[in-house]
Amino acid sequence: MTPEEINTLWRSLSRLYPAWSLPIDMFVSPSTWRLLGADLSASIVKDRRARRVATALAAAPAEALPVMADMARINVWRTGDIFRTVAVGYITLPITLAALLSEAAPDMLRTAVMSNIGQTAYWVIVLAATPIVYFCGMWRAKQLQWAIEYYKTGAIQPLPEKASETRDEYKIPRHLNPTPAAPRTIRMEKTGRLKAFSSHMRVALFGASGGIGRALLDLLVADPHVSEAYAGARRPAAAAHSKVIPFRFELTDEASVADAALQISADGALDLVIVATGVLHDAALQPEKTWRDISPDAFARAFAVNATGPALIAKHFLPLLARDRHTVFAALSARVGSIEDNRLGGWVSYRASKAALHQVIRSCAIELARKNKTATCVSLHPGTVDTALSAPFQRGLAPERLFTAAFSADRLLSVIDGLSPAESGYAFDWNGARIPF
Numbered sequence: 001m002t003p004e005e006i007n008t009l010w011r012s013l014s015r016l017y018p019a020w021s022l023p024i025d026m027f028v029s030p031s032t033w034r035l036l037g038a039d040l041s042a043s044i045v046k047d048r049r050a051r052r053v054a055t056a057l058a059a060a061p062a063e064a065l066p067v068m069a070d071m072a073r074i075n076v077w078r079t080g081d082i083f084r085t086v087a088v089g090y091i092t093l094p095i096t097l098a099a100l101l102s103e104a105a106p107d108m109l110r111t112a113v114m115s116n117i118g119q120t121a122y123w124v125i126v127l128a129a130t131p132i133v134y135f136c137g138m139w140r141a142k143q144l145q146w147a148i149e150y151y152k153t154g155a156i157q158p159l160p161e162k163a164s165e166t167r168d169e170y171k172i173p174r175h176l177n178p179t180p181a182a183p184r185t186i187r188m189e190k191t192g193r194l195k196a197f198s199s200h201m202r203v204a205l206f207g208a209s210g211g212i213g214r215a216l217l218d219l220l221v222a223d224p225h226v227s228e229a230y231a232g233a234r235r236p237a238a239a240a241h242s243k244v245i246p247f248r249f250e251l252t253d254e255a256s257v258a259d260a261a262l263q264i265s266a267d268g269a270l271d272l273v274i275v276a277t278g279v280l281h282d283a284a285l286q287p288e289k290t291w292r293d294i295s296p297d298a299f300a301r302a303f304a305v306n307a308t309g310p311a312l313i314a315k316h317f318l319p320l321l322a323r324d325r326h327t328v329f330a331a332l333s334a335r336v337g338s339i340e341d342n343r344l345g346g347w348v349s350y351r352a353s354k355a356a357l358h359q360v361i362r363s364c365a366i367e368l369a370r371k372n373k374t375a376t377c378v379s380l381h382p383g384t385v386d387t388a389l390s391a392p393f394q395r396g397l398a399p400e401r402l403f404t405a406a407f408s409a410d411r412l413l414s415v416i417d418g419l420s421p422a423e424s425g426y427a428f429d430w431n432g433a434r435i436p437f
């Protein structure tokens, strides 16, 4: 990490603990007021602020954690020293001075105090308040250090992407959800390793040239369970690893997808198909800010790439999934494709095309359940990821809300590894939580 990256991450963490807010959450935050008893860990691991620290650290590169822990330790040490200096300087010295003066010249001191009673009161308050401010700063520095240290132990979980992602808000009215047993979250481990699959996995990845696609390919290649990774792109790069077999396809050209299926099926059945393609903006398409921006061409483009393209891949690749073992077909979608979760409007064609993708996945999953009992078909939201697709829309986004492609890919593979046919047809986010349709 560069010094600039370190300082940016540090600032985003320390902003979570402003000194001024301490007196308020002395009363409202359990992690602050619960300071009695033998177990003081339970409250801090549930504390939203500590979990936001965990979210930021989970999204940062792995080497950031020890660096942030060191910075937090130094910060505690500095704020503690400054608090002690201020406390001694602001309280002890004036009191000592007043004591000496009252001994040496009591009348003069009394007259001076009585004739300037307003000013005297002002200075007494300032002298008493300043150490309190520094005390709050020191206490905040300690809280930040505790949050980082607890995260290091693995006890603190990152928050879901936004408050609305809490499980309770996912409760779908019963009349809209005839399958009450529908999964809410799925079992997943922290690292994206594919343990639930065969030990000689054959994987087909569409969109290997994209930001998330490249990161997925890196992880797939590094996974000992993967023996062949077919990497599809419009302009395939030369294979950088012996496991990688590049192939060409274009989503708007069904023949190219069919050819790819023919070529790949010649070597045997597949264990995993990931569709990591998608478009939000290009020369002909810009996300709409209002209904006035809606255009048939933009709609056609968004649907061709985000809905029809993955549907064609499903058509040609679902039949290639092995029938005798655990297999998964996963298409990258977006939370904004959720109709129920749409609270902002805008981005009409992108939202609509991703909602259509959810419907494609649901329909295919129902048919797949009849034809292949061990297969699972889902759509996945990768989080907001730092790629060319999101680049124009990252302004104002808190750093902890923007994932690296490597982090997102790791989480997506963890989610994929935790899937079972019971989850088929649904949409899940990078954290394994179900996204309402």
Ligand SMILES: NC(=O)c1ccc[n+]([C@@H]2O[C@H](COP(=O)([O-])OP(=O)(O)OC[C@H]3O[C@@H](n4cnc5c(N)ncnc54)[C@H](OP(=O)(O)O)[C@@H]3O)[C@@H](O)[C@H]2O)c1
Residues within 6 Å of the ligand: 206, 207, 208, 209, 210, 211, 212, 213, 233, 234, 235, 249, 250, 251, 252, 276, 277, 278, 279, 280, 305, 332, 333, 334, 335, 381, 382, 383, 384, 385, 386, 387, 388, 389, 390
């Ligand atoms: N990044 C985010 O914050 C974010 C958030 C939510 C959801 N997602 C979803 O995650 C997926 C991957 O996004 P990303 O961020 O990795 O985007 P990206 O870096 O722009 O990659 C998009 C990929 O799609 C491919 N593609 C686009 N049009 C195609 C076509 N007509 N035929 C074949 N391939 C085509 C691109 O190929 P070329 O390299 O040839 O252009 C590229 O490989 C998308 O479905 C996106 O909607 C991303």
